[in-house]
Every structure is written in C-alpha cells, then in structure tokens.
Amino acid sequence: MTRSLTADALVDATTEELATYLRSGAINTRALTQSLDYEGLDIDDWDRIKRIHYCLSEDIHNFISKLPERVRRIKTENQREHVDTQGEVRGSINWSGTLRTWADSGYADRSRFVCDTPYTEYDIAENRVLKRLLWQIHRTVTTDLRGVEYDWRRQYWTDDQIDRFDRLYKQNVHLNRIAAGQQISVTDQDLTAARRSRLDLYTEAYDLFDQYQRLQSDRFDPDITKLLTETLIIPASTPTLFELFCIFRILRYLNDETPGVQLRPLADESTALAQLETDDRRIEIYHDQNGAIGFHETLDPDVVPAHPTFKRYQDALVDYTDALRGLTGADQDPVLYSGRPDIVIEIYDTNTLDTELVSVLIGEVKYTSAAQTFRQGLEELATYRRFAYHDDYLVDDTDVSITSLLITNGYSTAGTTDEVTHLNGNELLTDDVETLRSFATELLTSNPTIGP
Structure with a gap:
C-alpha cells in the first residue's frame, strides 16, 4: 500500500501553492472562491470572501476582544467654539466678538454675548481610522457571518461574541460620538496620525486598516497571503x-x-x-x-431499448420520476447519466x-x-x-x-x-x-x- 497524504501535510502543501499563485496574480480568484466555499456561504464575490476571511483572522479577534476596555480611554481633544448667547454666559466671554456684536446693533442690546464655549471633540483623525475599521468588521460579522449556522463559523465567532460586539458598536457612548463609519472617508493624514499615535488602540487600528486596504486591492504581500491561507484554505471537505x-x-x-x-x-x-x-x-x-x-443525458421515452435489461432500467427510471413527482411535486425528466x-x-x-x-x-x-x-x-x-x-x-x-x-x-x-x-x-x-x-x-x- 502506498503511503497516504495526511490532512496536515495536505493543508501545508496547498497553503504554500496557493500563496505562490496568489502573489503571482495567476489564479482566477472568482473561480477559486467557488472551489473554496464554506458550508453556509453561498457567495461568489471575491471581495466579500476576502472581507469574511479578514474578519476570521486572529489579529482581528485580539483587537476586538481588547476593545471594550480600550474604548473607555478613547482619545479626544478639548476645543472651544464661538457661541452667541442672549442674557447668559456660557464659558468665557470673547470680548472682541461681543463688542463687535454690540457695535453692529448700535449698542442697543448689551444682553448679547459671544462666548468661547468648551466642548470635547471626538471627530479626530485617529478616531476616524478606528471607526471606519470597526464599521468594516461590524458589517461583515453581522451581515455575512451571523446567519451561518455551522460549526466552522462558531470556531471563529460565537453567537455571544457577535452579540457583544454588535452592542458595543451600536451603543457605546464614545463610539457614538464619532461620525458614522459608512460616512467616513479616511485620508492619508488620518492614517499618519493613527500610525504615529502613542496609544496601541490606534497603532493597531492603523495596521489592521492598512492590511484591509492591501487585501482589497489584491496586493498579496507576505502578511496578506499568510492571513488568507490561515483561514481561506479550509474548504468544507x-x-x-x-x-x-x-x-x-x-x-x-x-x-x-x-x-x-x-x-x-x-x-x-x-x-x-x-x-x-x-x-x-x-x-x-x-x-x-x-x-x-x-455531462447530462435524459431519457428519450420514444426510444425503446432492444435489450430487456436496458428496458427494465428505463422502466425503473420512469417509475422513479413518477414516484418523486407524486411524493414531492418535483417534475423532472428521467436522467440516464449525469457527471x-x-x-x-x-x-x-x-x-x-x-x-x-x-x-x-x-x-x-x-x-x-x-x-x-x-x-x-x-x-x-x-x-x-x-x-x-x-x-x-x-x-x-x-x-x-x-x-x-x-x-x-x-x-x-x-x-x-x-x-x-x-x-x-x-x-x-x-x-x-x-x-x-x-x-x-x-x-x-x-x-x-x-x-x-
């Protein structure tokens, strides 16, 4: 008996080959998507498949698991805005603005003030990178993965993990003060600010966002092929x-x-x-x-086989399709061969x-x-x-x-x-x-x- 190829050796060998061909750009990724389909994912969109496997990665899991604690110390900036008030003072009085206001009204109403009112700004560069990243992860996990009722999905994302992340993303008071993720357009300046941040929350968000951009652009750098092959190369069978x-x-x-x-x-x-x-x-x-x-050949009812054995086989196929139609309502022609x-x-x-x-x-x-x-x-x-x-x-x-x-x-x-x-x-x-x-x-x- 010839020695068999073990499942572990098979995974290792296929991972190596897949990484090589992905980097060369010589594999039809739409065709690959169909071949590597997981149970429960009826998807032939390569971009969606990449998003799914991105969210299955260990780096994403580690980042999301640390998020509830980290988001409590989210970075903000203290800002002041000029506010026109009537009969009250909010913050410190901006006397130059106030005097211009009085002068414009001929000093008729000295109950109007221009105040420098302090407020906390959440819409800063680092938070825009963070919120856009979280939006990409959230929409994939809740839309593409939550409804998959198979064990392989729960190995990566349990129902409880999805629910906790969903609540955090939608209800956290700090995240809600940042613009909606789908409305954010991340700039190079935003990315630079996140990359240079002293907080791990933002430097890691930058790394993951950069990885996501390269993945979606089919830039199969070593870390991208590693991400894909660690999750992608596990088809249903x-x-x-x-x-x-x-x-x-x-x-x-x-x-x-x-x-x-x-x-x-x-x-x-x-x-x-x-x-x-x-x-x-x-x-x-x-x-x-x-x-x-x-290859697909249906039975021609007008052709009667000369050999009695073939005739019995023909009759059996007709009996089968008649019974199937009666029991299930399925209407199909007798099939001689399909492969x-x-x-x-x-x-x-x-x-x-x-x-x-x-x-x-x-x-x-x-x-x-x-x-x-x-x-x-x-x-x-x-x-x-x-x-x-x-x-x-x-x-x-x-x-x-x-x-x-x-x-x-x-x-x-x-x-x-x-x-x-x-x-x-x-x-x-x-x-x-x-x-x-x-x-x-x-x-x-x-x-x-x-x-x-």
Missing part, C-alpha cells in the same frame, strides 16, 4: 482540498516543464482557474466547481486562425486508498471519455486527443495502460515525479492516440 492540491501541483509541472510557458492573468469573464501560454499554445485549467463541461470531471485541462493552438483545440486532459481525483473508490474513478473516466466525443460535449473533432488522469491518495497499482495515467497524491509532494514530468511534456507537445 478534505476531498475538495485534495482536488485543489492536485490542480496546483499539475499547474506547477506544466509551468516548470514546458519551455517558454508563462502563467497569465485571466479575463474577467473567464471561468478557468488558471491559464498558461507559450508562443503557440494556450492552456486553460478548470476545476469541478467551475468546469467548462458537464462532471474534477479537472479539465484544455490546450489550444494559438497559431491557427480560430485558436484550435488540440488536446484535452480529463482528470478524476479520489481522496482515498480504497480499491472500490479507485475502480469508481476509473469507471467515471471511461464514461467521460466516451461522452466527450458525443454530440459535441467537449470536442467535435476526433483528431483532438483526450488524455485521462486518475489521482488517488494511497492506492497503488502495479501495471500501466495507454488509456489512463494513475498517480498518487503523495508523489505530488516531491519536485521530481518522472511520471508527471513526462506526462506534462507529452500533453503539450504531442497528440496521444487516444480516441473514442
């Missing part, structure tokens, strides 16, 4: 994480083993996870969540007028060492390959080669086959996998004779 790890490692081999290849940023409308280019090739990598293809590959890599010849598709890789990933699951993966690949050439699902030219790749976690095979390349996830941890090295080279430079 380990198998999904394993799929991403495999994609990242294949991407690395394609990038390292192909002369002249470069990772390219993707257009906004692209659904590919990543894209590479050479002088004459474009390579598009898709993951299951955003894959370019999915989607975990990985699709499409390779195009960019020297041709229409950028011709020349090669396709279909990959299935199984986070298992079980023989039964290995066989299931092989069966799925065989089905995908047959469907790929059928009714223009994937290719309409039989000259386009289709390569099949099966990756498992710990299942070993002794033999080989021309139809499928089998790899183990643990092998991908090394930088010298000859099978994958030659596989990557062959995928891009030749046309394997693998037809329907």
